[in-house]
Amino acid sequence: MNLNNIRIVLVNTSHPGNIGGVARAMKNMGLSRLYLVEPRQFPDEQADWRAASAADVLDTAVVTESLEEAIADCQFVVGTSARGRRISWPLLDPRQCAERMALASNDEQVAVLFGREDRGLTNDELKLCNLHLNIPTSEDYSSLNLAMAVQVVCYELRMLLNSPLLPKTEDEEWDTPFTTGENMERFYSHLEETLTDIEFLDPAAPRQLMVRLRRLYSRVRLDEMELNILRGILTETQKWVSKSKKKLPK
Amino acid sequence: MNLNNIRIVLVNTSHPGNIGGVARAMKNMGLSRLYLVEPRQFPDEQADWRAASAADVLDTAVVTESLEEAIADCQFVVGTSARGRRISWPLLDPRQCAERMALASNDEQVAVLFGREDRGLTNDELKLCNLHLNIPTSEDYSSLNLAMAVQVVCYELRMLLNSPLLPKTEDEEWDTPFTTGENMERFYSHLEETLTDIEFLDPAAPRQLMVRLRRLYSRVRLDEMELNILRGILTETQKWVSKSKKKLPK
Known part of the structure; x- marks a missing residue:
């Protein structure tokens, strides 16, 4: 400690x-x-x-x-x-x-x-x-x-x-540093943007979606590499949406 | 007392x-x-x-x-x-x-x-x-x-x-039931499929990607509603990929 x-x-x-x-x-x-x-x-x-x-x-x-x-x-x-x-x-x-x-x-x-x-x-x-x-x-x-x-x-x-002995948990000796609050906020913004892009999230009626996702990911405590993976997935997803929209005007 | x-x-x-x-x-x-x-x-x-x-x-x-x-x-x-x-x-x-x-x-x-x-x-x-x-x-x-x-x-x-009344862990008194191992396996399959679709995952060289994602989501213990949200996102993402591919043959 x-x-x-x-x-x-x-x-x-x-x-x-x-x-x-x-x-x-x-x-x-x-x-x-x-x-x-x-x-x-x-x-x-x-x-x-x-x-x-x-x-x-x-x-x-x-x-x-x-x-x-x-x-x-x-x-x-x-x-x-x-x-x-x-x-x-x-x-x-x-x-x-x-x-x-x-x-x-x-x-x-x-x-x-x-x-x-x-x-x-x-x-x-x-x-x-x-x-x-x-x-x-x-x-x-x-x-x-x-x-x-x-x-x-x-x-x-x-x-x-x-007290002489501290408890052990699964977080101990983790192989990658946990990410910061600032990076988590960037991730949530990116996530919200992407969910809007794929039309899973309706900004006019967002309901509790982002709250639930925040609760999920704050519970897990993401490490740096996991955050990079998730953001990579979001970026890749956005590319497909923009490809589909750009080349296929209604 | x-x-x-x-x-x-x-x-x-x-x-x-x-x-x-x-x-x-x-x-x-x-x-x-x-x-x-x-x-x-x-x-x-x-x-x-x-x-x-x-x-x-x-x-x-x-x-x-x-x-x-x-x-x-x-x-x-x-x-x-x-x-x-x-x-x-x-x-x-x-x-x-x-x-x-x-x-x-x-x-x-x-x-x-x-x-x-x-x-x-x-x-x-x-x-x-x-x-x-x-x-x-x-x-x-x-x-x-x-x-x-x-x-x-x-x-x-x-x-x-x-002390006898307090939740022993933070998981107790959760508002939604936690999901089963079976549902988690279905989710991982769906996730892997989608990541392949968006070409984020290369089946020929998958590296440690799915291992890392499994470690992430097993750590958090998803509840039923969270699982539904994540699967909904995957389904929506797949629709955009298929829209893009179907209507735009190379």
Whole structure:
């Protein structure tokens, strides 16, 4: 596990105090890379105060204008989510999720996304994730404070650092590097374009097609060679469509 | 486990905001019994604000003049402690400690003590405890915010409560049945046929292409709907190839 390869990404945080609380929670557990996507107020005195001796985490925080920018170079993205979203997605508790992140962090960039205080991450944001993480709560009051949620996730990572044996999974010792979020976005664009070309996707009535395909491929975690193969297939398919259309005007 | 038999005891808390944060963390995890030993300021607006929807925990909090009073009826007392106290004591991490507390809570009163923001519990207070609990931290910054420490301990209790109910893997509770091996074989045949049609795959020199694609899709475990989508794409692609070839003989 390499905690330096794990970043915490806060999306549209409203209260600067929470950003400070997050910075402190991170540093307490040995994490240091904080990304802020369009924070409402930052830098801010409240953030400094709550950060206490974690000012360095705030000083080196990266502020971005979009979530995509914050995770562009990441191979493994985890989104925190409440239960019961309409489309189900792989959903793990913080402990299982930490194990997956710890493994990935050995040679990949990992991001954990935390949404807005009042309504979390949007469905579109959650679709950018390989896994969803759910913190178990009481049914009487399920909304955790943002910094508390970060604390729980960072704590689980810390517990793994202290434990001698890390679990093995099929992802370990993979023969080809996994691809980045940026490359996956290019792939999805290419896929959507091709599906429109072959008239399998109707842009006027796309239904849930691209969502389902995103869910499929984010689940598998594509490596670089697999991505090249899939894009090669798309390019070849497009050639046939354009050949057919060009030489055969109706 | 009976969470109603587990109380959180805060000793000489300085900042009322922390008391509110503790109340929220407790309610989020299903705990409700808060004891305050000589808080500097309580009740207080800051406490109410940080408690958010956990006002009931603050309303029913028991304020006492001494620690002894707060734990008088308890059979099992745990004290949170930094590492390296002068007197050694049984010291467990939050996970091990939560297991002990959960067991005891079935028929005993259990208390978890949290000390002052700046210097924790005194040695005399720690001597009142059956066990000491230490939250693992980074050496660079080991002082957790009080409410964060309570959050971590309550989270571990919650995880024990939930553990039998949580999905064991991310595949559980999927919204569509996973497909069969037989259907997968049909899909691979169809895929191979289509890739040959579009001349992406050369049957005379297939190399490792189908192996790589099999590895990809076997890793993801396709559900029935995903399989239908992928086969639909293949069928549509084949139509374009045959259209192009039929109407355009060389």
